[in-house]
Amino acid sequence: MEIPVLELEGITKIFSRGYFKKKYIIALENINLRINKQDRLAIIGESGMGKTTLARIACLLETPTQGKIKWFGKDISNVSRRELSYLRTRVQYVHQDPYASLHPSRTIYATLADPLSRNNNIRGKELERRVEELLNLVGLTPPSYFLNKYPHHLSGGGRQRLAIARALTANPEVLVADEPISMIDMSLRATIIQILKILNKELGISIILILHDIGAARFFATNGGKIAVLYGGRIVEKGECDEIVNNPLHPYTRTLISASPIPDPDLAQEKKVIELKSYEPPKRELGKKLCPFSHTCLYSQDICFNKDPGLENVNDKHEVACFFWNRLPKWIPPWSKE
Amino acid sequence: MRVILSINNLRAVYLVREGTIKACDGVSFDIEENTVYAIVGESASGKSTIIEAMTLTLPPNSKILEGEVIYNGRDLLKLSENELRKIRWSEIALVPQAAQQSLNPTMRIIDHFFDTVYAHHKNWQNNEIVKKAEELIALVRLDPKNVLYSFPHQLSGGMKQRVLIALSLVFKPKILILDEPTSALDVLTQAYIIQLLKDLKKQLKLTLIFVTHDIAVAAELSDRISVVYAGNIVESGPTRDVLKDPKHPYTQGLVNSIMSLISDPEKIKGIPGDPPSLLDPPSGCRFHPRCTYVREECKKEKPPMYSLNSNRKVACYLYK
Numbered sequence: 001m002e003i004p005v006l007e008l009e010g011i012t013k014i015f016s017r018g019y020f021k022k023k024y025i026i027a028l029e030n031i032n033l034r035i036n037k038q039d040r041l042a043i044i045g046e047s048g049m050g051k052t053t054l055a056r057i058a059c060l061l062e063t064p065t066q067g068k069i070k071w072f073g074k075d076i077s078n079v080s081r082r083e084l085s086y087l088r089t090r091v092q093y094v095h096q097d098p099y100a101s102l103h104p105s106r107t108i109y110a111t112l113a114d115p116l117s118r119n120n121n122i123r124g125k126e127l128e129r130r131v132e133e134l135l136n137l138v139g140l141t142p143p144s145y146f147l148n149k150y151p152h153h154l155s156g157g158g159r160q161r162l163a164i165a166r167a168l169t170a171n172p173e174v175l176v177a178d179e180p181i182s183m184i185d186m187s188l189r190a191t192i193i194q195i196l197k198i199l200n201k202e203l204g205i206s207i208i209l210i211l212h213d214i215g216a217a218r219f220f221a222t223n224g225g226k227i228a229v230l231y232g233g234r235i236v237e238k239g240e241c242d243e244i245v246n247n248p249l250h251p252y253t254r255t256l257i258s259a260s261p262i263p264d265p266d267l268a269q270e271k272k273v274i275e276l277k278s279y280e281p282p283k284r285e286l287g288k289k290l291c292p293f294s295h296t297c298l299y300s301q302d303i304c305f306n307k308d309p310g311l312e313n314v315n316d317k318h319e320v321a322c323f324f325w326n327r328l329p330k331w332i333p334p335w336s337k338e
Numbered sequence: 339m340r341v342i343l344s345i346n347n348l349r350a351v352y353l354v355r356e357g358t359i360k361a362c363d364g365v366s367f368d369i370e371e372n373t374v375y376a377i378v379g380e381s382a383s384g385k386s387t388i389i390e391a392m393t394l395t396l397p398p399n400s401k402i403l404e405g406e407v408i409y410n411g412r413d414l415l416k417l418s419e420n421e422l423r424k425i426r427w428s429e430i431a432l433v434p435q436a437a438q439q440s441l442n443p444t445m446r447i448i449d450h451f452f453d454t455v456y457a458h459h460k461n462w463q464n465n466e467i468v469k470k471a472e473e474l475i476a477l478v479r480l481d482p483k484n485v486l487y488s489f490p491h492q493l494s495g496g497m498k499q500r501v502l503i504a505l506s507l508v509f510k511p512k513i514l515i516l517d518e519p520t521s522a523l524d525v526l527t528q529a530y531i532i533q534l535l536k537d538l539k540k541q542l543k544l545t546l547i548f549v550t551h552d553i554a555v556a557a558e559l560s561d562r563i564s565v566v567y568a569g570n571i572v573e574s575g576p577t578r579d580v581l582k583d584p585k586h587p588y589t590q591g592l593v594n595s596i597m598s599l600i601s602d603p604e605k606i607k608g609i610p611g612d613p614p615s616l617l618d619p620p621s622g623c624r625f626h627p628r629c630t631y632v633r634e635e636c637k638k639e640k641p642p643m644y645s646l647n648s649n650r651k652v653a654c655y656l657y658k
Binding site for chain 2: 279
């Protein structure tokens, strides 16, 4: 079997707050993920569901309370510091806010050339050639025009391209991007996702993309990518993108799909958004077993409040964490005319 | 239908150290009674400036150069502060952007209602105000007993947005203007607010004007739409027609860049290039550096609005 480039086993993260009166916040609970080479995975969910924490843990920017992280088949807690510092270059992170993640007083050339020469041990003409190559790759063309510019000369989209180029200077095998399009103009969002798709296809980089918009996730992961839906710190549904979008089985995924706005006025008029019992945030308590969605779910019964539904295989492309997935009404897209 | 608000050739600029930002450059449109009008554009395209200029709520470093905003036969821009006060909130109400920051963090929600009523010199009794507030909070589907006596930080983003909508309805305005009512909200809350606005419009016979960057939200909510690019309206018409058959190259690009669940993933494509700076906008048509159909005349002179039929207008030489 192929060794996954990144594997998470039973990851749980609990934040504690306060000193005398400790308050615990369960950010993630028992997350299992396997990313193979050249995989595309979109993780979706609303704010506060643990998406960013998951991305940060996968990149070792945060230590999990429990669980194992494996990079390239090696358990991260057992590798030497020397090896870890090499491995860290293999997994790169793209931050959410390109207005904060770039150094304002360094030119675009300096932003890219320094890490390039450090990681690849190249200088002079070769270095310049590599910088131009990277700029071409992310669509900052012509490169010569951008070399001596500063980040403030670029728009949000341009900055995010530069941030992606910077992540590529280490020739990573895995790229984790945390909501890279949320601060970018509408007309440029599709372009950024397109770049990530090209990197995945042509350079074979595995990409984990955190998003809140299921439409964008579908655009990214369609044709062979995967989608994982997070709710209340757990993965409630996971599988091939087209399978999830066309046949969602978890009530939360269904609600998300029905709430996603569609740009067709005729269909939008007919569309019915699934109404929930309440709009309260997910219930999470230490040591209590329940489905985090139970209090708002339309189909919840006693068992949902007392037992934890683990991820169950529907078929080899689809997993869902719901006791009633095979008893829910048949899925009809809310915009279909039937 | 009767035109309730009509904006003619509105021009506003911001004065900053580097020069003048031409954020609203000759904007005209008419709003019919009891319809929903959407103004769609990217960030920094001047869409918020248009409604701030229309309601005279621009920041101090700005200036309205020319134009008229006709409401009930009177030009709002020429009214005195006193006369304006009678129209503001009672007839035209504005829900500002970022509802999260528009509420006073040291005041309970009910105090915002008192404050608003006192500020408009209405001699209402206090118990009347409380009654009205409870009614309105229930109308936006919140629990009055709970919400009215909470502080803003105890409410979620979606709840604050709904509180502001309730607050804007205190004097039964005819026109409700919303600046980005759904941005910064989660998908489920966004769908909820859209549904709420649709219902309110029907129940209270409101005229809604709203600004958004998300063309899919405009599709769900609006009857008519104007697409703004770099301070100019480039296309306007009934939402259905504009989205099904966009005419202006920018609108076409915008429609193709929507990543919704019903669009064909093969056809989704961003618009190449970057939005221009409004400090020094491109000559002629402001979209010409990014346009694939660019011609010589586009670079020289700004295209006027060409009428395609009685409802649709587009500012592009392709339709001369």
